[in-house]
Amino acid sequence: MLALQSPLDMHLHLREQEMLQLVAPLSARSFAGAVIMPNLVQPVNSRDRLVSYRRAIVSACGTDTFIPYMTLFFREYTREELLAVRQDIIGIKLYPAGITTQSDAGVRDFDSIAATVSLLEELDIPLLVHGESSGFVMDRETEFLQVYAKLAGNFPKLRVVMEHISTAASLEFLERYNNVAATVTLHHLLLTLDDVAGGLLQPHLFCKPIAKTPRDRDALRQAVLQGHPQLMFGSDSAPHPRHAKECCGCAAGIFSAPVALPMLVQLFDGAGCLEALQTFVTGNAVRFYRIKPPEKMVQLRQKSWRVPEVYGTVRPFLAGQELQWSFADQDN
Amino acid sequence: MLALQSPLDMHLHLREQEMLQLVAPLSARSFAGAVIMPNLVQPVNSRDRLVSYRRAIVSACGTDTFIPYMTLFFREYTREELLAVRQDIIGIKLYPAGITTQSDAGVRDFDSIAATVSLLEELDIPLLVHGESSGFVMDRETEFLQVYAKLAGNFPKLRVVMEHISTAASLEFLERYNNVAATVTLHHLLLTLDDVAGGLLQPHLFCKPIAKTPRDRDALRQAVLQGHPQLMFGSDSAPHPRHAKECCGCAAGIFSAPVALPMLVQLFDGAGCLEALQTFVTGNAVRFYRIKPPEKMVQLRQKSWRVPEVYGTVRPFLAGQELQWSFADQDN
Numbered sequence: 001m002l003a004l005q006s007p008l009d010m011h012l013h014l015r016e017q018e019m020l021q022l023v024a025p026l027s028a029r030s031f032a033g034a035v036i037m038p039n040l041v042q043p044v045n046s047r048d049r050l051v052s053y054r055r056a057i058v059s060a061c062g063t064d065t066f067i068p069y070m071t072l073f074f075r076e077y078t079r080e081e082l083l084a085v086r087q088d089i090i091g092i093k094l095y096p097a098g099i100t101t102q103s104d105a106g107v108r109d110f111d112s113i114a115a116t117v118s119l120l121e122e123l124d125i126p127l128l129v130h131g132e133s134s135g136f137v138m139d140r141e142t143e144f145l146q147v148y149a150k151l152a153g154n155f156p157k158l159r160v161v162m163e164h165i166s167t168a169a170s171l172e173f174l175e176r177y178n179n180v181a182a183t184v185t186l187h188h189l190l191l192t193l194d195d196v197a198g199g200l201l202q203p204h205l206f207c208k209p210i211a212k213t214p215r216d217r218d219a220l221r222q223a224v225l226q227g228h229p230q231l232m233f234g235s236d237s238a239p240h241p242r243h244a245k246e247c248c249g250c251a252a253g254i255f256s257a258p259v260a261l262p263m264l265v266q267l268f269d270g271a272g273c274l275e276a277l278q279t280f281v282t283g284n285a286v287r288f289y290r291i292k293p294p295e296k297m298v299q300l301r302q303k304s305w306r307v308p309e310v311y312g313t314v315r316p317f318l319a320g321q322e323l324q325w326s327f328a329d330q331d332n
Numbered sequence: 333m334l335a336l337q338s339p340l341d342m343h344l345h346l347r348e349q350e351m352l353q354l355v356a357p358l359s360a361r362s363f364a365g366a367v368i369m370p371n372l373v374q375p376v377n378s379r380d381r382l383v384s385y386r387r388a389i390v391s392a393c394g395t396d397t398f399i400p401y402m403t404l405f406f407r408e409y410t411r412e413e414l415l416a417v418r419q420d421i422i423g424i425k426l427y428p429a430g431i432t433t434q435s436d437a438g439v440r441d442f443d444s445i446a447a448t449v450s451l452l453e454e455l456d457i458p459l460l461v462h463g464e465s466s467g468f469v470m471d472r473e474t475e476f477l478q479v480y481a482k483l484a485g486n487f488p489k490l491r492v493v494m495e496h497i498s499t500a501a502s503l504e505f506l507e508r509y510n511n512v513a514a515t516v517t518l519h520h521l522l523l524t525l526d527d528v529a530g531g532l533l534q535p536h537l538f539c540k541p542i543a544k545t546p547r548d549r550d551a552l553r554q555a556v557l558q559g560h561p562q563l564m565f566g567s568d569s570a571p572h573p574r575h576a577k578e579c580c581g582c583a584a585g586i587f588s589a590p591v592a593l594p595m596l597v598q599l600f601d602g603a604g605c606l607e608a609l610q611t612f613v614t615g616n617a618v619r620f621y622r623i624k625p626p627e628k629m630v631q632l633r634q635k636s637w638r639v640p641e642v643y644g645t646v647r648p649f650l651a652g653q654e655l656q657w658s659f660a661d662q663d664n
């Protein structure tokens with residue numbers, strides 16, 4: 001038996017309506033809170049939208065032991081707007097325009113954002129960033145490091161989060177800045193491009209940033225297993241209905257919410273590093289974001305179960321595979 | 333109007349039965365001949381299978397101006413077997429085991445093939461090779477160059493064809509050997525990994541070897557446009573029914589047969605290099621393989637048409653796109 005104290009998912013897509021109803025309880029079961037991404041079909045970029053989206057999430061979760069840490073979609077904000085929303089958000093999420101699902105309203109010119117970024121620094125609001133250039137798909141994250149360098153260097157008191165890092169280069173970069181942290185997904189700890197496109201093509205393992213080389217995967221894995229203080233777990237769990245994944249132009253996103261915590265335990269346990277897991281899923285995030293998640297003990301036991309092929313309309317990560325750890329209250 | 337004299341497709345998958353009936357006429361219309369791949373569900377690895385497969389192809393093509401240049405699937409062959417089949421084949425096709433569609437019967441140990449390869453050299457039978465290691469997907473072709481180096485170096489009179497090369501490294505390698513040529517597909521002249529996985533995931537652009545970097549694509553393109561004497565056109569057109577491409581584990585292969593010649597003309601014409609096209613689609617192959625294809629004039633005109641979304645059960649390369657050149661006898 002293993003008890004995790006208030007595990008957190010620091011990067012989560014919950015969508016809206018039926019999909020929200022389907023996936024929110026699966027995250028609420030595993031985690032004490034999650035950072036909610038704002039890239040809905042209509043971006044969450046006003047306090048009104050934020051409040052109504054949070055209400056929908058709380059209702060869908062059906063528990064008071066799960067906090068949705070809300071984010072606003074980056075645009076030019078005034079000081080007044082930011083002051084008004086400051087207590088309602090954990091940070092602002094910046095997308096380069098067009099780089100991933102529902103990011104058309106993102107930033108096109110990084111030279112034009114200094115005023116808003118400066119306000120974030122002044123008001124101590126963290127900036128969460130999807131860090132990819134529009135270059136060659138395997139180089140996008142590394143090419144974006146120059147933007148991170150400007151953000152972290154020009155705004156030394158701004159807290160910057162490199163979201164879902166996927167390369168050894170990002171890890172090396174991170175270590176040069178005190179004001180920068182990063183989230184790491186489960187799938188980037190497990191996959192390389194070989195898993196996506198080395199045998200048959202696997203749309204359900206297709207995500208952004210795309211899984212990289214074995215060297216990248218191994219560097220990330222080693223860092224989290226050793227308790228790297230700047231790395232926080234963020235699943236980037238992103239459900240799409242099967243028809244959007246198994247088609248002639250397939251959406252990016254891996255739905256890992258229902259398997260994230262058991263698989264993380266399996267990964268850390270298998271490497272003999274279970275003691276680093278609490279740091280990865282709670283400690284680093286609490287310290288960086290200065291949050292106090294609800295007290296919530298999540299218990300897992302070493303009892304195998306088979307991941308369902310589908311949850312509603314969504315095929316989950318590791319579908320059909322046998323995992324070694326399950327939730328203590330789970331009917332295996 | 334443009335007239336091409338006996339264009340050839342030096343790498344083609346025609347499959348069997350209904351699929352053969354569907355796709356063979358589309359190649360026979362465009363080309364005076366094609367090198368037929370032997371990786372059927374049951375590999376073509378005996379004279380009996382070869383003769384019956386050729387008969388089925390000729391019947392499906394319905395024309396005597398298209399020659400199927402047959403290949404045998406590589407295994408250990410005796411001198412007697414090779415002597416018996418020598419006049420019926422253009423070469424032997426070698427697959428590393430498991431590296432692509434229907435290659436399970438391929439070679440597992442490259443140290444064990446010297447006896448048969450030596451016979452091929454002695455009997456002057458070309459060896460056609462799918463050159464990929466089992467390493468990281470983006471490195472497989474480059475890692476395989478050491479095998480090519482042994483084949484070309486240890487058997488200096490053996491004619492070796494590097495099939496469907498996809499990297500600048502293969503091109504540089506090729507130029508060091510007189511006894512080596514290579515085929516280049518249409519799609520490797522047009523695509524990079526960005527087209528496959530840079531936006532939405534595109535199963536219909538997924539092939540083996542996988543499309544590589546812009547630098548690789550541009551190096552190949554420049555070489556064929558400049559009339560590189562060791563490069564032959566080979567479409568690697570490989571039809572799969574849509575249900576095998578749009579699913580949760582999608583087959584590799586691009587069906588380019590119906591668009592290959594018009595799109596090649598468009599590519600060469602757009603670069604102002606039309607004079608190099610005849611060399612690429614006929615001259616280099618005739619010289620390397622010492623073949624005399626049937627006299628067949630294929631005429632194309634500068635008149636646009638839209639590529640159908642589907643041929644039977646198969647979605648073609650460039651589906652729905654408008655091409656600038658069409659066959660002179662085509663109903664646009």
